[in-house]
Amino acid sequence: MIEKNCWQSYMPTRVIYANGAVNVLGGEVLKIGKSVLLVTGRTSMRKLGITERVCTILEKAGVKVNVYEKIESNPRLETVEEGGFYARDLNVDVIIGLGGGSAMDSAKGISAVATTGKKIEEVMQEPNLPILKPIVAIPTTSGTGSEVTHISVFTDVKKMRKSALRSTNTFPQIALVDPELTYPLSPYFTAVTGMDALTHAIEAILIHDFNPVVDAWAEKAILLASKYLVSATTIGDAESRAGMAQASVLAGMAISQVGTGLAHGIGMSLGGVFDIDHGAAVGFLLPKVLEFNSPIREQKSRLIANLISEGANFSSGYSADEAVKQLFNTLPIQRGLNSLGIKEDQLEMVVGDALTQGATKNNPRMVSREDIWSVLKCSL
């Protein structure tokens, strides 16, 4: 930001939201190209019949479809690079990411490699990427927000490190948000992806000094996630799924403007070392991170506590970290980093890496090595 009380926003993604929105995919893609690479995970979309359904919708519209279904839950640099050169060889017009954050993130990296012909590590260091092959994002989880952000995160397995690709040209051109696609999601993945969405909205509000657009998106996302996360996980009814799909989009829009903070800085490092679910990692860290940030963000912390209490119908009087804990305690999943198989004596490597992460540097309160240790120990 140039000076206090100035703000800016940029949201180039066209969101098409509806139950059954995936059915308009063929017509929408045909407006921007005649051939696609459909990027998705290794098993679940195929098993659920979603890959076949999407291929049929595209082919009926006259779009030529190629499928790249090799994406890991924490996508690796080499997998994204291979997909990028595959798309380049095929000379496809459009890249579609179908799945959770991993598939949509990968579609962005694949488009960057396919367009430029550069290796993924070169692409990630490129400060000004050109206009890329159009990206269409179709989320099947409600959490990552990748459908409306320019951010993608990839794992360097050799360095055991996650790093992010960000460019104004990696925003999806279209996000097709169809809550019905999230219906098959298990209670565990509904819970942890929803925790990610809530963490995005909360970190976005805490990070910036003044941005009413971010506030509007993030506040609504907190209300929706607080109201619907538990019922989406336990009942999975249409109203809850719809509420969480919208929370994910709004929270994604918010972080696309201002980035994330310490929960994501440490969560990225944990994910690089342990190959764990991103939403679980950031969600388990969030209460302690809120407590850490509250002395310099008192008013915003109170706002967050009030929004969660209103959405979840809690009695007032909770602090922000207590309200988050209370909400997560009602989810039918194990809690804490221990539940992900992480032990205290394995954390040294995480601490050093977390200090260097962009999200840690973006945190509103300056973070020391000791602070990261403290957050991690209290989140076990």
Ligand SMILES: [Fe+2]
């Ligand atoms: Fe996240």
